[in-house]
Structure formats: structure tokens, C-alpha cells
Amino acid sequence: MLLTNFALLDVAAGALRSGYQCLIEGGVIRRLEAGRIDAPGVPAIDLGGRTLMPGLIDCHVHLYKTLLPPAPVMLPSLTTARAGQVLHGMLMSGFTTVRDAGGADVGHKQALEQGYFTGPRLFVSGRAISQTGGHGDARSPADTREPCACVHLTAGIGRIADGVSEVRRAIRDEIRLGADQIKIMAGGGVSSQSDPIDSLQYSTEELLAAVDEAERANTYVLAHVYTARGIRRCVEAGVRTIEHGNFLDEPTAKMMVERGTYLSPNLVCYRVLAEQAAALGYPPGTEAKAREILAVGTRGLAIAHRAGVKASFGTDMSRTPHLMGDEFLVRAEVLPAADNIRGATLIGAEVVRMAGKIGVVAEGAQADLLVVDGDPLADISLLTGQGRHMAAIIQAGRFVKNSLAA
Secondary structure, three states: OEEEOOEEEEOOOOEEEOOEEEEEEOOEEEEEEEOOOOOOOOOEEEOOOOEEEEOEEEEEEOOOOOOOOOOOOOOHHHHHHHHHHHHHHHHHOOEEEEEEOOOOOHHHHHHHHOOOOOOOEEEOOOOEEEOOOOOOOOOOOOOOOOOOHHHHHHOOOEEEOOOHHHHHHHHHHHHHOOOOOEEEEOEOOOOOOOOOOOOEOOOHHHHHHHHHHHHHOOOOEEEEEEEHHHHHHHHHHOOOEEEEEEEOOHHHHHHHHHHOOEEEOOOHHHHHHHHHOOOOOOOOOHHHHHHHHHHHHHHHHHHHHHHOOOEOOOOOEOOOHHHOOHHHHHHOOOOOHHHHHHHOOHHHHHHOOOEOOEOOOOOOOEOOEEEEOOOOOOOHHHHOOOOOOEEEEEEOOEEEEEOOOO
């Protein structure tokens, strides 16, 4: 198809361009030119002066934690069925690519690729690797049973591995199972019961082993960690992306820039947890942890922005995916709109190692596109509301939503 009459959002420049036309063939943008494109026999679609921009990228979601309320044993059939609904909701919110940060496996990808589910392009981490008592240990403090694989297949998004040899074995197994990247738990968490946020998890030797295993398999490690001290340990070990990182400080941000480490901060999820944790089935104490992190979250993002850290867009959404777009509003407290959007496009594409292929409207890129009623650079809220302001969503060159004629 040939798209005409639109304002092109140049995400690199942070500006709208006029007078372009866009030819899509085989799911790819074949031509993008200022002026008229001659394409005999190709249907032309008038976008009515709306904004054409890349599909959004969320680098931190969880498909697996979608059962409400959480059950002691979550049946895989039920959680997978709910994951299908969540994926569809993400796509209808304009997210054409997401990276699952623990829980989803290659079967979810195959369900999308084979048409059983409708949803974004998906990058999966398999089960996150956690030490005993770490953020991926799903047992309660009253559970004295030894961890086993069967427990963590059904009761959480992680698996336990202690010591260098166990960490190596667990990572090799997740890669065998089809993980696109490896998630490790390198610090305490909000929703877990046994580990305070400032706890440092995994020894330096274990962190180095994790990075080594991932790199030799031609992939990378993302690490769950909040504090500056924890972030520094991960950066020094070669971790590629820091998840959360809300307590980031200036010296650590400088180190991240020097090492080329990405940050994937998540803010809106803590606002939700601070207000609704009990109703959503999270354990006692979650609200207090969430309020603490929310209070420093925007400050950490501002520090990262001033230092030049590349921060991708991530929401950590699992049980309220319809609020994913609200992450833009929280970030707008410290980020200009252009940088806000770049995190969910250009930088996100770099994180999932598809730079130039997604996150841009450019020749040779995948035709994952949004048609927005207005200018997101002037009003970032146009990217919220689960696609309410998106007249059309195009995925791989095909409309998955089209209300242009409405």
C-alpha cells in the first residue's frame, strides 16, 4: 500500500516532516520520499494529515504474571490464555514490539508467529535466574521446602541457581529453551517478600559467569537491580541493560555511559502498586516499597537523562496492561517529549538489537507504524488511553486497527 497525506514523525530529530509518501511492500517500507511516489496498481491510503510514526517498543513487560488473584499453583493453560489477551491489548495500545523480562517462553513467540495470538513482536527471557532468597525465589518466608524446578515452573517467573556452576547451567538451559536474552536478579525487589530493595544479590563471580555464558551464546544479560551500588556491580561485570535502576546516582550514570550500558527504568507500575497492590493480590508491604521507589524514580531518570545514559521505555506491566501508555505521562515530568518518544522507539530498537529495522520510519525498516490523531511531540498523552488516539495501527505492513474512514 501507499500511504499519503501525513506528517512524518522523525524520531531521531524530534520533529515533524511534511510532504512525504510511504510505499509498503512485503511488510517492509520500500520507499519513503518527499514528493510523489509513482506506484501503479498499489492502493493509496490517505491518512488525512495525521501523524505517521513508528510502532512503540516496551522493553520490560511480564506476560506470565497475569492471573488474578495470584494462585499457589498457576495452571500454565490458564496463564497462557490470559497472556494472549494481554498481548492483544498491548498491540492495540500501539506497542508493536515488547521484551518480556521473565516468565514468557518461546512458545508464546510461536503462538504469535503462527497466528494463534495477535500481539506485538516478542523477545523472551524465559525464567529469570535468581539466588536462593532472591527476587526470583517465589517461596514465602514460611515455606521451608527446598526449591525445585517444578515449584518455579508453576509459582513464579524465576528459577533458583546458586554458585558459579549452577548459574552457568541455568543460563545454558534457558538458552536451550529458546530465550532471546538472559534475565538475572541482582538485587532486592518490590513484590518479593524475603529481600529488601537494597540487598545485593549474586557474587561478583556469579555475575561474571552469567555475562560470559550469555555472550558466548551471542546474547546478553539484563539485570533486575535498584540501588546505585547494585547497578555498579552489574555494569562492572558487563551486564548490558539495567532494569529499574531507580536509585541511580551521578557517578554510576557516568559509568554506564562510559561502558555503553542501557537503562530500562519503569515508573508507572509503582504508581499502580502504591494505590492498588492489595487489590491486585500482591503480598503485604508491597505498597510501602512501591511508594519508596516511586518517590525517587523520576529523580533517577532525570540523572540518567542529564548524564546521557540511553534509557529505553519500559513499564513492568503484567496485571494492568491497559495503563502501559501512562508511563509516558510519568516520564514527561522530567523528559522532553522527543526524548520520551525516542526511548520507546530508537533506543528500544537498540536494546532488542534491531536498530534500523524497528523504531523508525525509514526505507528498509519493518512497516510497524502508528497513525496518530495529532502531534505527540506537542501532546504526549496522545500515546496513552490504549490506542484511543490512534486511528490506525500497522504491523508488518498490515492493518491490525483501521478507523481512518470512521
